[in-house]
Structure formats: C-alpha cells, structure tokens
Amino acid sequence: MHQLTIAEIVRGLRDKQFSSVEITTHLLERIQQLDSQLNSFITVTGDQAIKAAAAADDRLAQGDAPALCGVPIAHKDIFCTTGVRTSCGSKMLDNFIPPYDATVVSNFQQAGAVSLGKTNMDEFAMGSSNESSFYGAVKNPWDIERIPGGSSGGSAAAVAAQLVPGTTATDTGGSIRQPAAMTGTTGLKPTYGRVSRWGMIAFASSLDQGGPIARTAEDAALMLSVMASPDKKDSTCLDHPAEDFSAKLNDSIQGLKIGVPSEYLSDGLDTEVRERVQEALNEYVKLGAELVEINLPHSNLAVPAYYVIAPAEASANLSRFDGVRYGYRCENPADLRDLYMRSRGEGFGEEVKRRILVGSYALSAGYYDAYYNKAQQVRRLIKQDFVDAFDKVDVIMGPTAPNPAFKLGEKNSDPVAMYLEDIYTIATNLAGLPGMSIPCGFARGLPVGLQIIGNYLDEARMLNVAHQFQQATDWHQKTAPATTPTAE
C-alpha cells in the first residue's frame, strides 16, 4: 500500500479498496520499522493520525469527502501545529508547542488530509544537507552514508522511502528542489506569495516559500491546489484566487519552447549530471518541444547576493528568540544582557549563529549600502535576466544541483562549499519565480534532478511539463533501497 501515489490513494479510498485507518496504520508501522535508520521524522503523531483517519473514513462513508480526505501526509517541522511541538530543527524551539496552526496546516486539515507527524530539517532551514538539525542528520534512502539534501531533507527522505506519499516543505534558496533532486522525488517551489507564510517559522521573509514534495507531478499538483490560497494574515501573500493546478496536466507540450541557460551547464557541473540533464532535454525534444539556448548573464552573482540578503533578513527575524517569551532560556542569567547573550549563544547551532553574525555585519552602520542595498540592486538585475528570457521561452530547464548526494560530513567544515550546492536554485528565489525538480536518471547509482523554472504564476504549465515527462519516463517510479525493512 505504501507504493501508492496520492492520486491512487484518493481513488482507492473513494472506491472502498481500503480505508484511511488501514493506510495510516500501515504507514505508521513503516515509520516505526524504517525511520530509526533514516531519522526523517522529528515527531510522529500516531494517535492523532489514527483519530483523524477514522474521522476521514466517516466522511468518506457519508459521501462528504473534501479533496484529500483520508490521505496521509507529513509537515516539515517549520509549520506551526496546535498542540504538537514545532522545533524548526533547533534546540531553541525544542520545547515550543504552538497554540495555533499555520495556514498551510489548516488548509490540509480542511482538505481532510491526515498528518502523520513533523519531518526533520536543517536548523531554521539553514543548510543543504540536513546535517545542521539539532535532532541529527537525515540519511538518504538511496545510500544511508549520504545526505538527503536540505533543508527539507526529512520531507524528501520520508517520501523517497515511501513512509508517506507527500510532505510539505519550504524553499528559501533551494530547500525543496535540492533535496528532491538528491532523493529522486518531485518537489515544487511556487511563485513567491502563492503559499501563505503565516505560521511558517521565518528564515528570510522575502525569499521563503512553502511547497510540496511528492513522488509525481500529478501529486504535487493535488497538494499545491490545497496549499496555495490568498491569506489576509500574510500581507506578502498574493491576492490571487485558489487554482486547480491539475487542470492542465494532460495538455500537449507540442511546440513548447524550453530555454536552456548556458550558464547552468558550465564548469563545476558533474559530468554524469550534465549527461542526464542532456538526455532529459532530448526526451523533451521527442515529445515535441523545442530547445532554445538562452543566457542569464548575472547567474554568477546569485549566490553572493543571496548570502547577503538571506542572512540579513535572518538576523532580523531571529532576533525574536530572546529567552523571555518562548523557547530556550539559559540557566541562572546574571542580568538581562547575559540572559539574551547566553540563551541565544546556547540555543542556536553554529550555522545559524554564523548567518546571524553575517547578517548583522551586512546591516550594521556604515555597511548597509555596500552590502544589503547593493545585493537588492543585483537582485533586480538577476530578475531582469529571467524576464528577458521569458520573452522568448515558456519554461527554463537545467540541473537542480551541481552533483548527486555527497557523503555525510563531506562539506560540513566548509560553509562556502555547502552554499554552492544551491548555485542553480538560488536565482529563482531571488527573482521570486516558481521552480521544480523532477527525477531524470542516476549518476553513480544516485538520483539526479532536472530543474524546471516557470514564469510568474505559471505553476500549472510547469506541472504539465513535468507530468508529460513522467508519462514518458519511469525515473520517478524507481524505488530507493531503504524502502524495504531488510535493506542495510
């Protein structure tokens, strides 16, 4: 039953092939069997899940079932959940039990989905390997000596290991797409403002965006249709009506113009990854698409601009953790200054502290114009590259990440090497564009992701383009070794 996609579960539940309690129980058992090895969950909410599944079964029996009624999902531990600890992967919030739900969580509840728990992540979503989590690293189901990507590493690994068919995730610089690429799953970062950030713990507010990780584009479309909604509680959320993202899945892609940026296939890209991406592009040509070489001349500035803007916004956002109102508080503070200094010094991990310090530097007196303002100007140049490209093409494609999953610990001691993991994903966050990663083959036995970048609010087309590829190929159906209890 764990091989089923969300679309198949929706049909199976309505056709009474199985009940929500049956599939929920089955997946909870799998989590118990397999997750001690993978560590993809921080919190499993088994009792609540069974109750919610029973309630969903009642609604299904009464013929009053909303879109995802009875479908098991899991939330990244960055989304606030009433009564369930929401840690954001940090010691700072190890004891934080929110008194409210994130809008994304409410949306899934209203759609009848059953949450199995909260997935592991890099601390405050800062990382590309899931190694900065206070709760320990997540292992890649394809090779447990390797990273699953980050920051949504738990969300991606849980889907790849078939512990749950779909998860919520967030993407500030690649945190949905890069782990999707590392684990052979399908991940989508929507246009900035599509999905409400209310109740989603903030990292860099002008870049953060929630989205789904699933096994197919069809499932990602079902999830996004539930996730995306205008929200008065988030003033940056677009006032754009809810949309059925499944509507265009089966449209023909005959004549589709695919822009291929030469900058995304240059030095530093793993040879086998380049070959897999090239093969995927050839597949698209067979499906009737046309490849157009394009240029994104400011690509090389995306990582530097991001590592000013994201830390600057993080330093402001994370100032709320003060040891006074919620979260970690140090023992026996001597005075108020000591309370702040030690609560934050002890509560935050190394990477989070580093980014707060970089952000404080970029925003400090005398440096604001040289760093933050400059980065925001460069950001507009990067956006303009994409605007010009989308005059000529319908979607843009390239690799999601420069290499397949690396070994745990390999890049831990070198922050800049870790930052370059997101070299192809960061520009879309800076520009606010939607992006996806879909599986397109293997390099040395490890999954490779094809990145699809869409125009603003063009998620339905992006999903259509991804779905058509998945109708013609079976990379997304390959199963990771760690999906069987005997795998070692």
Added chain:
Amino acid sequence: MAVDAQTVEKLAELARIAISKETIDDVSSRLGDVLQLVDQLQAVNTDGVEPMAHPLDAVQVLRKDEVTEPNRREDFLALAPLSEAGLYLVPKVID
C-alpha cells in the same frame, strides 16, 4: 578577507549572541570566507538600479483597524520560560 577578533566581538554584541573565547578564531575565519564570497558584488555596476524589495513589486496591503482575533494572553504566556501574575519575568533591570 579576514575579520579580526574585535569585529567578531562587536557583531556578537550587536546580535546578542555569546561566543566563547575558544571559538572566536574559528568564527573569524569562517566569517571571512563568507564575506569574501559576497564581496564579488562590489565589482558590479548597479548605478541607477532600483533595489528590489518584492519580486512582484507588491505594496503593503491595508485593512480596516478592526478586532479580528480573540485575546489569548494565557495561551501565549504559558509558553514563557518564566512568568508570574500575567507578566514575563526577566532578571532585575532597575537598581
């Protein structure tokens, strides 16, 4: 680009993050690496380019000043590490 220990101490003070004496050299060198990375921006000509605050150039939404949420003081106060009589407790700040 190196960041000296004095700068790190100043940043730690601004950010209210305690950094131990033993780790300060390590933090200095890592920060230096990151600042070297972002210094690539200085070479770019951005004359006349308007800084970008929102990808779709959205403006702040205004709403009527109406009460829409209930007061949940007890719920929120219950999250505090230390509270008393409806107030957050901190070490003494006035002599």
